[in-house]
Amino acid sequence: MFTGIIETTGAVVKNAKGRIEIKAPPMIRRLKKGGSIAVDGACLTVISKTAKTFTADVMPETYKKTVLGQREKGGLVNLELPLKAGGPVEGHWVSGHVEGMAALAKISPDKEATLLTFRAPKELLKYIVPKGSVALNGISLTVIGVTKDGLTVGIIPHTYNLTNLRALDLGDKVNIETDLLARHMEKMLKSLAKK
Numbered sequence: 001m002f003t004g005i006i007e008t009t010g011a012v013v014k015n016a017k018g019r020i021e022i023k024a025p026p027m028i029r030r031l032k033k034g035g036s037i038a039v040d041g042a043c044l045t046v047i048s049k050t051a052k053t054f055t056a057d058v059m060p061e062t063y064k065k066t067v068l069g070q071r072e073k074g075g076l077v078n079l080e081l082p083l084k085a086g087g088p089v090e091g092h093w094v095s096g097h098v099e100g101m102a103a104l105a106k107i108s109p110d111k112e113a114t115l116l117t118f119r120a121p122k123e124l125l126k127y128i129v130p131k132g133s134v135a136l137n138g139i140s141l142t143v144i145g146v147t148k149d150g151l152t153v154g155i156i157p158h159t160y161n162l163t164n165l166r167a168l169d170l171g172d173k174v175n176i177e178t179d180l181l182a183r184h185m186e187k188m189l190k191s192l193a194k195k
Contacts, residue, residue, distance in 0.1 A: 002038045004091035004133075004140025006078045006163050010039075012071045013053055020044070020068060021055045024079055028052060031081075036096070038080040040164070041138025041175045042066045043096025066098045066175045067137070076164035078138045091140025092133035095180055100124055101173040102136065105150060114160055115144065116168075117152045120176060125151065127178035127186075135177040139163055 010024035022039065024031075031037065031054050035046050044056035063069035071077060083089065102118035109115075118136070120128075128134055128151050132143050141153040160166055168174070 001083050002041075002043070002080050002094040002096055002138070003083055003089050004041075004080070004094040004135045004138060006080050006139055006159075008079050009076045009162070009164050010079050012073055012075045012077060014073065015068070015071050018058055018060070018063075019047075019055060020058050020071070021053050022077060022079075023053050025052050027079060027081065028054065036082050038078075038082075038094070038096045038138045040067055040071075040077045041094065041096065041135050041177055042068060042098045062098075065100055067101060067173050070173065076167050078163050080138055092135075093180055094135045094138065094140060094177060096138075096177075098175040098177050100176055102150070102176045104168050104170055104172050104174070107168075107170070110154065112157065114155045114157075115152055116155060116165070117150055118174065118176075119150045122149070124176060124178050125149075127182040129182075132182075133179055135175075137164060137174045138177075139165070 008026045010022040013021040013023050031046050031049055036043055042062055046054050048055045100121050102120035105119045106117035128143055128146050130143055134141055134143055143151055144154050145152045
């Protein structure tokens, strides 16, 4: 489990044939072979590491559902280590199981913040509510508004500068993970309705 509080960004070194290598000097000493790491919100397993980089396998389903397949050499990725038992949950529960992608539709300055509006798949928007939580590229964000085809989030300067959101252009895609509890609740209610 993760919390959506990004620690740093890394840079893609290689991304081909189901394997991604990422340069991540600030956290490399804390990574271990077989350990988990969220890369743009997708939970991956570290299979090897050097003094400056780590490598993870990427399943075809992950490439299909996430932006990882679009990450080229030098591309920035958000990185977060898993939550440790007893550690603070400062964002929200993020599983690292990305459900799809959303495309940046609008960037609006808002005094000390930046508003980002994304077009998102309708099948995911039903799990997103104003003032609820959503993970975009692994970042825990509060939803400001929801429409029939998208959502808006607000970004404080600290988050904007620390994450790869600063590199987004209109039309760029981000990974999206909706609220885990909402998805489980829907399944339970559907199951009860069948009885």
